[in-house]
Amino acid sequence: MSNSENSSPSILNSSPQINRYSEMGFWQFTFITSLVTIFFPWYLILNTIQRGVEDTKLLVIAMAKDWIQTIIIIAFTLIVIVALGIYFLVKYFPTF
Numbered sequence: 001m002s003n004s005e006n007s008s009p010s011i012l013n014s015s016p017q018i019n020r021y022s023e024m025g026f027w028q029f030t031f032i033t034s035l036v037t038i039f040f041p042w043y044l045i046l047n048t049i050q051r052g053v054e055d056t057k058l059l060v061i062a063m064a065k066d067w068i069q070t071i072i073i074i075a076f077t078l079i080v081i082v083a084l085g086i087y088f089l090v091k092y093f094p095t096f
Contacts, residue, residue: 017054021062033063 021029036043036059048056 017058019058019062021059022065029062029066032059033066036063 021032024032044056044060047059
């Protein structure tokens with residue numbers, strides 16, 4: 001084999017990493033998120049030492065996705081409640 005065949009980047013050879021935190025059940029992930037929140041930043045420091053930087057990145061990414069999803073759901077719910085409130089105000093109090 002030539003040297004050029006062996007010098008392929010390791011990124012191409014590695015399989016995609018599965019985020020085990022995204023695959024967790026609701027209650028298990030809620031428990032871990034609560035621990036991270038209660039013991040912040042110590043939990044992240046200990047997780048980095050014990051499980052490594054990559055696992056800590058996966059945890060933070062999963063928490064960020066969960067937070068963004070929660071914000072979107074809350075915003076959508078508030079928009080629906082406000083829209084329904086305006087609709088019923090206009091419908092039942094037309095001179096208001």
